[in-house]
Amino acid sequence: MPEDVARSSTVGAAEAAPTVPSESGLDLINLTKDFPGGTIAVDDVNLHVDHGEYVVLLGPSGCGKTTTLRMIGGHEIPSGGDIVLDGQSLVDLPPHRRPTTTVFQHFALFPHRSVLDNVAFGLKMERVPREERRRRAMEALEMVGLTELSQRKPRALSGGQQQRVALARVLVTKPKALLLDEPLGDLDRLLQLRMRVELRNLQRQLGLMFIHVTHNQEEALSMADRIVVMNEARIQQVADPLTIATKPATELVARFMGDNNIIRGKIVERVGDRVVVVDEHGVKASVMAPGDTRKVGDTTLVSIRAVAVRIDEGGTPNGVNTAECEIVFVEFLGDLVKLHLAVGGERRLAKVAGDQYPTLRGREGERVRIAWEEEDVQLLSD
């Protein structure tokens, strides 16, 4: 596990303490937004983002991630809390006074202006002289590889090209933080994959703070320095992609990231930091849980990643970290095989390498023994 995990260690929502604004970077302090009618869109969010960091706000639709981004950009007014950039509060500034710019969903290009005029718009607003703004707009277009198309209207561009114009248009104003609202949502899949790489490279080159909103787990994992998982207006977990993928802190994160086996059971044994949990079907899982205060007899949840589950035909029955299941469905996905399993009435999932498909094909209805390692088990907080 990389060293930087320590810095961006797992923080559950309950533990997030109000931050003291720092001199450098962006701080969201007790940020709250409730809409008329009683809907709370964002509830007491605390977050610090460093300059040069690529942070992804991830969550299902309606979780408050877009509202959070819009508050940072000044397009929604917070109901409470503060937004501080480099020690200065942004809350009272209108969007055009903030050192942030947004790449909007669906690009939001100006249809009546050429590509060059779109990119030069921000500079025109700053009253930069014509020659200089043309030159700087061309530089920005060069950065995204669109100089030949500078005279076209947005309508005559492909989705990927429009996306790059939108990027050039915000970069030309040299913002301190770039806010991206579902920036890849309108692109087809192959183009999405390509733009992920381009966006991330661009961010590294510029060393700028990027805050990117998405509901796509894979996108978040592949692009972020740090992922902020949100659900129902609150932050669930803030961590680097590896931690989010392998060590979900809460049940919601484990479910949202997908392909996690979540086992509800009772703690039956506790020796030092090692806890053994057993579910109602007798499946036992052990986990190292330093600092956890739950006692023997408490009900708890553990999560095991589907990719950490292996087939273990010769294993010992009734052991810890093993289970006997029925194969419900064998799903071949090329690189891997997704085994849909059942223990008692509960669905379990194992992902094994694709080359095992010949030995698994057609075995629906048979029983199979699975096993996993203790370090792949994660104790979830409520």
Place this chain on the structure above:
Amino acid sequence: MSSSSPTEPQIDVAVLEEAATIEDSKAAERALGEVQARRGGGGWVTLAWGLPGFVWLAFYLVAPLVFIILVSFWTRTDTGFDRVWTFSNYGDLLHPFSLDNSYWKNMLTSFETSVIAVAACLVFGFPVAYFLALKVQKLQNQIALFIIALAPFWTSFLTRSVAWAYPLMGREGALNQFLLKLHIVNEPVSAFGFSTLSVRLAMIQLYILFMVTPLFFLLGQVDRYALEAARDLGGNWFQTFREVILPQTMPGIVIGSIFIFVLTMGEYGTVTVIGQGAVSSVGTYIQQQVLGIQYPQGAASAVLLVIALLLGVFVITRFANLREEL
């Protein structure tokens, strides 16, 4: 099996490049499709469909226009005209080239009325359209308010004109009574009676919808995210309006202006009902000549009016070509 197994598809650069090329060629295809669509080639079906319209236009619009042009070059008599070619109808209208000539005087007054009407409809109509299209959030409310705004279209022209002329604006009308009660004026304002002011006020109210309607539809198509983007990129409200909203609504302004200019310049109904003979316009001038069986002169006046209207429309359309300057 270790947790580092490849759950993600490998990103193959060659495949991605190809995808981008396909995307680009799609855009090119789209552009090509538009060009082809513009070239048309609809063929016989479209022609057959359009034929009744052509016939109708030819019979009711082109033919009368041709007759008017012909009559305007014929010699007038006490009972109508002889088919003897002459330029004297135009000569009489154009010759005494002074403002004493009632035709030119009427032409200028009508032109002034039209310019005022266009300007007032734009100034007062834009905020209405802006509010309806961009500030009213719910579509149902938008439609309901728009239908209410359309009231002048679905109440009879004459009803409103009569209400204007006597009970509302007249010397003893509600407006004057109101001002007297409040002691804003000491005696009734006669300009609210059968006057040019009354006629112009009525016209603005009658024709403002020709401005609100196209503006409402064009403003409704303005991407709200693009407006947020403009604000985000440093534009204040006025800059956003000038740089993003106004250029996109220019076609609506031009269409509305053409409608209002053409309709008010030739107006005759409103002038007659509201002006009650105290106000004249090109329209009433032509009508008087027709009533006085001065067909050739009336025809020549009408032809000159059409030319003036065409010139006006030509000037207005020049605004649509205003290039967005970087």
